[in-house]
Amino acid sequence: MRPGIAIAFTAFLMTSSASLVHAQEKVLNLYSARHYQTDEVLYSNFTKQTGIKINRIEADDNALFERIKNEGKNSPADVIVMVDAARIWRAEIEGFFQPVQSKILNTRIPANLRGKDDGKGPEWFGFSTRARVIVYNKETVKPADVASYEALANPVNKGKVCTRSGSHPYNLSLIGSMIERNGEKATEQWAQGMVANFARPPRGGDTDQIKGVASGECGVAIANSYYYARLLRSTKPEDIAAMKNVGFIWPNAKTTGTHFNIAGGGVAKNAPHREAAVKFLEYLASDEAQAYFADGNNEWPAVQSVKVKNPALESLGKFKMENVSIASIGKNQIAAQRILDRVGYK
Template sequence: MRFPIASLLAMITLAASAAQAQDKELNLYSARHYQTDEILYANFTKQTGIKINRIEADDNALFERLKNEGKNSPADVIVMVDAARIWRAEIEGFFQPVQSKILQARIPANLHGKDDGKGPEWFGFSTRARVIVYNKDKVNPADVATYESLANPVNKGKVCTRSGSHPYNLSLIGSMIERDGEKATEQWAKGMVANFARPPRGGDTDQIKGAASGECGVAIANSYYYVRLLRSTKPEDIAAMKNVGFIWPNAQTSGTHFNIAGGGVAKNAPHREAAVKFLEYLASDEAQGYFAEGNNEWPAVAKVQVKNPALAALGKFKMENVSVAAIGKNQIAAQRILDRVGYK
């Protein structure tokens, strides 16, 4: 059966149009839950015409979904907000290598995932630090200058944290295991439990407010929660923040523990070209600046100027030198330590 040339050309044009239309959408699986990211996504669509279809859930739910979907997963980009979770996604085989001159040039090598010669499997796009916040009237800052010092007897009845099993704390403990070993880290965890002002509960904002109210003497929290409260216009938040001080932990020794938000192209991404464009957009000056302004995170691209005055006012800090892979592989040991000492 023969088709007229005109019909064949029409069929080819139709197929090309369908392929082009397909490239105008992107399926994003994200563990980020920040409303401020709406502008970030909207700007990408405005610039590229690519529509973002989002699935937002916590990391465990996303992992289960990806496992169940297997090769038929519609995910194009996977974004996680914790180093250990990014590492887990990598070893589960959820990412594929990406060769991008833009990403290689702009994102520092220490924020790249595994690279077997075909390009990194993920990239970090923003960082946040795990900091110490203390009540100015109840605590001498010299007594809480390091993570390790929080377990000292001088701080008995003063310490507040969220659940030890939360990814942010598991990553912190994973880094401590890498630096100090399991035995020393378990002794630290025992001391923390002995020093609790209350059983672990709530999120990082609750810990900061607990320190501000005096219910806690000292708390551990991610830096962006602290800056978010600093920027609040609510009278109660303004008053609360006058009561607390801020410390870069381990500034004179191993450095402050920091975490990352990052992502990569999904293993079976149906819209791979759009996925790479999205990652490259996240590395742009515009998007990097928005991580700082919108969610009070530090840009991964060092040359991007931080225009968020509250974030910039914290100054620079010494980062610990522990790899994402090391933090990830220590998660099981970290959880076992928590279980043994009753750090719930």
Template sequence: MKIAFKNKIAAAVLILVGATSAHAQDNVLNLYSARHYQTDEQLYGNFTAQTGIKINRIEADDNALLERLKNEGKNSPADVVLMVDAARLWRAQVFGLFQPVQSQILNARIPANLRGGDEGKGAEWFGFSTRARVIVYNKVAVNREDVSTYESLADPKNKGKVCTISGAHPYMLSLIGSMIERDGEQATEKWAQGMVANFARPPRGGDTDQIKSVASGECGVTIANSYYYARLLRSTKAEDRDAINKVGLVWPNQQTSGTHVNIAGAGVARNAPHREAAVKFLEYLASDEAQTYFANGNNEWPVVASAAAQSPALKAMGKFKAENLPISAIGKNQIPAQKILDRAGYK
């Protein structure tokens, strides 16, 4: 009897230890993130303080994260996957790397056009900040009126003036995807051909390189994400101040469709071991407090209407009319976008 009683006590202790261990594991969130900003430390720290859930991070660029998730398969420890472009989020969705989420909080606070997936089953990813694809021109070499729209960059009057990043870059594919959604493939291909004809040099470098090439006079005009312009605007480096003083900013297509916008967004990983914590984290990112940290970390705009942008550079850049297209459609169109660019010789 005494032996049996001792065995029951031992079994009870094991159950208690197991339950405690499982509870400790539930207070963890594994985040795969393509964001790398100092303000994220405060963002994640606040989440842990509010929920008791510790965040473990793996940071890499979007392509590396996608490959890692595919290779890990069902054994992946990822709970939340955070990426910085609609085309990449769409790729993750197509690869089956997200799972649908039904959340009243997310549905109420994140605009429908900034969500991806089958809304009937629940969105698979959500946009949490936006950035704009703006036109930057040399104030001496180019007339502002000649570069007021994306379409105008392909006009023969801008021959020999245009510089851009590679056509294979996700930022360009997303822009082309929006043009396909709005204007159709035929008109978009004609635009791409006009852009190639107007190149000052073959595409190379990143968006900051393009802006500096416009400032130096190597190019007359370029397209860049708004936060690259904002970074130069906020910079205290003499070379950056000199560059920003030589260029002007255009919010494209203000009289028609509006300026193209892209997102940084996240979803719950397909095989998330801590699903409840993952959904809590996404809902936290939609709070006013988190929206401020998330957007300001990269000079972007919050997606939640009640959370105002705080970046002084964005305020200095002014307000603009944004396009109102489904971000998921823009991502989906990256395949025909790449084919169009290939046919046009847009390297």
């Protein structure tokens, strides 16, 4: 073999070997709107069990949406995870997911926590749930006066109500479900009543609302259940003292049921590592991962057979879930935002 040919052949072999190693590398590219440090254990356990390395991009939902749109067909995303029904619905409408046929997922994840199946498999799956609950100051508010979302807009609660921004996805989803249940006119009247009853302009996160109730700045507030459970589990003296002043209610328990939300995701439309992506979703539905959602971030498992061993969650008891579809909540987002704008619910 002539020297030039030998060199070229050697270079070819080296390039081919490098390409082969790259092709065989076990990788999963995860785009996630979850920002919980406790999820690190989930990711590391998946890698230990499968040998698949997770490359993670974390950002809020709007930033992820823009990134995926800009990347287009060349997006390296394998799995997209969102933490709100409205966001998941939006991702589905934007065409970010692909259908998945998985016996494991279809068996373990309840039908009401999966996307619509047109015969090719659902495009998304919910892996944990959280409820939008009411907390109140035990000294200044009677539980009977704040037993439902609708009751918060009653004159008896004037100057007592605190919430985060109405335009936050958690509240948009709640309002979207109210539109579905009560209609736009009644929901707008409710929103007007809420604005009239504010103790202060909407600000901060859900933890801020609960602490505002504890301090007496607020009489009543709306928050996601896992924030409440997180404070219940806190060992900080100031949190322990504060929570003694805070009462808890499952809203609409005797009527339509409490609004709940989900964290979930699906396989990205152009996933370069589809097999790894499906494995990851199936892992999130495993007993181990489901139990960790409950213990690590105080969320309820989507898989009903998994037993919760979180004392804070167990202390909240059982609740009646509202019967409103994820798709309905999603499609009502525009109407919800218009209502907020009209009544000045910032």
